[in-house]
Amino acid sequence: MALPEQARRCLSCPAGGLCEAIIAATGDAADRAALDQRFVTVAAGQQVPKFERSTARAFILCSGWAFRYRILPDGRRSIVRLVLPSQLVSTEAAFSGLAVPQIDTPVKALTDLQLCGYSAASLREKCLATPALMALVLDVLIAEVRDAYDLTAALARRSAQGRIAFLVLSVMKKLVPEGLTQNRRYPLPLRQQHIADAVGLTTVHVSRVLSQLRESGVMTVSDGTVSFHDVQACERAAARG
Amino acid sequence: MALPEQARRCLSCPAGGLCEAIIAATGDAADRAALDQRFVTVAAGQQVPKFERSTARAFILCSGWAFRYRILPDGRRSIVRLVLPSQLVSTEAAFSGLAVPQIDTPVKALTDLQLCGYSAASLREKCLATPALMALVLDVLIAEVRDAYDLTAALARRSAQGRIAFLVLSVMKKLVPEGLTQNRRYPLPLRQQHIADAVGLTTVHVSRVLSQLRESGVMTVSDGTVSFHDVQACERAAARG
DNA sequence: CGTCGGGTTGAAGATTGTCAATCGTAGTGG
DNA sequence: CCACTACGATTGACAATCTTCAACCCGACG
Numbered sequence: 001m002a003l004p005e006q007a008r009r010c011l012s013c014p015a016g017g018l019c020e021a022i023i024a025a026t027g028d029a030a031d032r033a034a035l036d037q038r039f040v041t042v043a044a045g046q047q048v049p050k051f052e053r054s055t056a057r058a059f060i061l062c063s064g065w066a067f068r069y070r071i072l073p074d075g076r077r078s079i080v081r082l083v084l085p086s087q088l089v090s091t092e093a094a095f096s097g098l099a100v101p102q103i104d105t106p107v108k109a110l111t112d113l114q115l116c117g118y119s120a121a122s123l124r125e126k127c128l129a130t131p132a133l134m135a136l137v138l139d140v141l142i143a144e145v146r147d148a149y150d151l152t153a154a155l156a157r158r159s160a161q162g163r164i165a166f167l168v169l170s171v172m173k174k175l176v177p178e179g180l181t182q183n184r185r186y187p188l189p190l191r192q193q194h195i196a197d198a199v200g201l202t203t204v205h206v207s208r209v210l211s212q213l214r215e216s217g218v219m220t221v222s223d224g225t226v227s228f229h230d231v232q233a234c235e236r237a238a239a240r241g
Numbered sequence: 242m243a244l245p246e247q248a249r250r251c252l253s254c255p256a257g258g259l260c261e262a263i264i265a266a267t268g269d270a271a272d273r274a275a276l277d278q279r280f281v282t283v284a285a286g287q288q289v290p291k292f293e294r295s296t297a298r299a300f301i302l303c304s305g306w307a308f309r310y311r312i313l314p315d316g317r318r319s320i321v322r323l324v325l326p327s328q329l330v331s332t333e334a335a336f337s338g339l340a341v342p343q344i345d346t347p348v349k350a351l352t353d354l355q356l357c358g359y360s361a362a363s364l365r366e367k368c369l370a371t372p373a374l375m376a377l378v379l380d381v382l383i384a385e386v387r388d389a390y391d392l393t394a395a396l397a398r399r400s401a402q403g404r405i406a407f408l409v410l411s412v413m414k415k416l417v418p419e420g421l422t423q424n425r426r427y428p429l430p431l432r433q434q435h436i437a438d439a440v441g442l443t444t445v446h447v448s449r450v451l452s453q454l455r456e457s458g459v460m461t462v463s464d465g466t467v468s469f470h471d472v473q474a475c476e477r478a479a480a481r482g
Numbered sequence: 483c484g485t486c487g488g489g490t491t492g493a494a495g496a497t498t499g500t501c502a503a504t505c506g507t508a509g510t511g512g
Numbered sequence: 513c514c515a516c517t518a519c520g521a522t523t524g525a526c527a528a529t530c531t532t533c534a535a536c537c538c539g540a541c542g
Contacts, residue, residue: 070394073480078394092383097376105390128376131369135338138365141382142333148389149346153311153319155396156441160530192489200397205530207490222489239314401498433521446498448522463521 018088018136019060019116022123025130035126036119041112042066048089048107048115056120058094061087064113065189068105069197079198080105081147084174091141094120095127110189155200158241160209163199165238168219168226184228188221195221213237259329259377260301260357263364266371276367277360282353283307289330289348289356297361299335302328305354306430309346310438320439321346322388325415332385335361336368336378351430396441399482401450404440406479409460409467425469429462436462454478 026032040059042048048066050056066083068090083089089107127134147170154166171188175181190198196206214220218233228234267273281300283289289307291297307324309331324330330348368375388411395407412429416422431439437447455461459474469475 068390070390072394072398072482074398074482076398076482078397080390080393092386095379096383097380098383103387103391105387124379128372128379134369134375138336138369138382139338141379141386142337142339145333145382145385145389146344146346148386148393149309149311149321150344152321152389152392152396153313155393156319156438157313157315157317191487197397202531203489204491204532207488208530211490241313241315241317432519443499444521445500445523448520449498452522 018086018140021133021136022118022126025126025133031126034119034122036117036122038117040115040117042109042115043113044109044111046109048109048113050090050093050104050106052117056094057117058120058123059089059115059117061085061089062114062116065110066107066113067110067194067198068107070103070105077197078200079194080151081144082171082198083107084171084178085180086178088137088140089115091137091144095124095137095141097124110194158238160199160201160205161213161237162239162241163201164195164206164209164213165218165234167195167199168221169234169238172226184231186226187224188226189224259327259381262374262377263359263367266367266374272367275360275363277358277363279358281356281358283350283356285350285352287350289350289354291331291334291345291347293358297335298358299361299364300330300356300358302326302330303355303357306351307348307354308351308435308439309348311344311346318438319441320435321392322385323412323439324348325412326419326421329381330356332378332382336365336382338365351435399479401440401442401446402454402478403480403482404442405436405447405450405454406459406475408436408440409462410475410479413467425472427467428465429467430465 022035023037026035036055038052039062040049040052042064044064048059061083063085065085066089067079068081068083069077069079071077088094090105093105127137150166150170154163158166168188172181172186175186180186192203192206192210195201195210196203199206201209210221213234216233217229218237219226219228219230221227263276264278267276277296279293280303281290281293283305285305289300302324304326306326307330308320309322309324310318310320312318329335331346334346368378391407391411395404399407409429413422413427416427421427433444433447433451436442436451437444440447442450451462454475457474458470459478460467460469460471462468
């Protein structure tokens with residue numbers, strides 16, 4: 001079958017090439033039909049759907065940025081993960097075998113998204129039956145746990161400056177292997193509200209801290225891009241607490 | 242072969258019965274030898290070893306409490322996960338297939354521990370080859386991600402009272418299915434320093450907040466046990482922020 | 483021209499951290 | 513049995529960090 005533009009982009013995605021591996025693992029036509037690969041776009045600001053044609057879907061992000069979040073009882077929001085191109089969108093939700101519904105971690109688009117979706121149940125079965133594929137998924141999940149622990153430690157023990165520096169550096173570390181950064185500059189399609197929710201601060205304080213970082217010659221965050229003036233100073237700011 | 246006392250306890254461990262599943266999945270003697278099941282004890286306060294006989298080991302906690310932590314550049318500690326009986330100790334580390342060494346998340350014993358250990362590499366292979374077993378491991382990893390996100394949101398957006406109430410309640414939710422709680426009371430072998438490191442506060446402030454919670458009739462934490470006076474009030478304290 | 487969403491800034495207050503002293507309890511060695 | 517010590521918990525005073533509330537700016541857009 002002829003694949004649309006997004007498919008080609010998705011099939012050639014870097015970082016483990018999960019889409020490629022999935023396609024490589026599919027055997028006959030029935031197999032492929034069960035996986036039910038389909039391409040979806042989501043507009044900036046919109047929710048990424050959990051279901052499509054009434055089955056839970058596993059999505060891989062082909063292009064654009066998204067984030068996963070929790071809403072606390074008092075209504076405040078916490079962003080628990082940024083989802084970048086080539087990543088699985090909801091790894092744990094997609095691969096969960098539990099029948100009982102769990103607390104949800106909804107996903108929202110920061111920019112317009114192009115997604116490659118599979119039937120979550122079929123994908124899970126396929127992975128369980130294909131060790132090479134499962135090994136990739138394991139490593140994705142493991143990386144997600146590690147990232148979550150890094151963030152936990154940062155939120156628990158770092159100052160506002162440290163947390164923001166940490167956020168910006170950890171995003172950069174993920175973008176570099178994807179070739180999505182320029183020299184000392186990369187796109188960061190986050191409003192100050194998103195940064196605040198991602199590092200556990202108020203927007204007002206985020207604004208102040210970003211001013212400090214700008215004035216002390218560390219970096220500038222504005223117009224949806226980060227520009228480093230002094231990467232080492234940023235790393236020191238992140239380390240200082 | 243005759244198994245020691247811990248082995249029996251381990252083989253009958255609840256919560257998915259991972260040890261049972263692992264043993265059930267082993268075929269012949271060579272198979273069993275490769276897994277290299279061995280029982281280890283660790284004294285309270287000691288580090289849980291990553292290696293044993295020079296191979297990476299995957300441990301399941303048979304009895305006792307442990308915790309995983311990060312040390313930040315400035316020397317402060319953040320506890321990212323409490324490890325309770327029947328749980329895998331270092332799920333991501335044990336199942337990682339990556340050759341490159343990652344940031345470590347060391348494990349320390351809160352009480353004396355009894356552990357059941359396997360060769361990490363063999364266990365990973367065995368799981369990849371045994372879908373039923375892999376499904377269990379997937380669910381363990383997924384639960385770990387969920388817990389990490391819960392903690393992230395709590396640290397980001399809750400007050401000191403809220404974080405401590407959250408900690409105590411989330412531990413209780415894990416202990417209840419194991420039958421490790423009494424009526425409104427359960428053991429919590431944490432010093433105030435551990436609580437502080439687990440919720441991102443100082444010991445001084447933890448002491449103050451625990452006094453508040455005690456005086457307002459919510460709960461008492463002392464002598465290594467939590468006693469709830471009013472569970473709903475505790476849940477409200479956790480929800481309030 | 484008005485308004486709306488983001489960002490910035492100021493002042494005041496709440497929360498949490500830091501520093502330091504004190505207390506109780508459990509060893510430990512004389 | 514009695515210092516002496518070590519560790520954890522508690523308390524007070526004070527300082528730093530962060531939040532809250534409010535005003536204002538600015539560019540986009542109808």
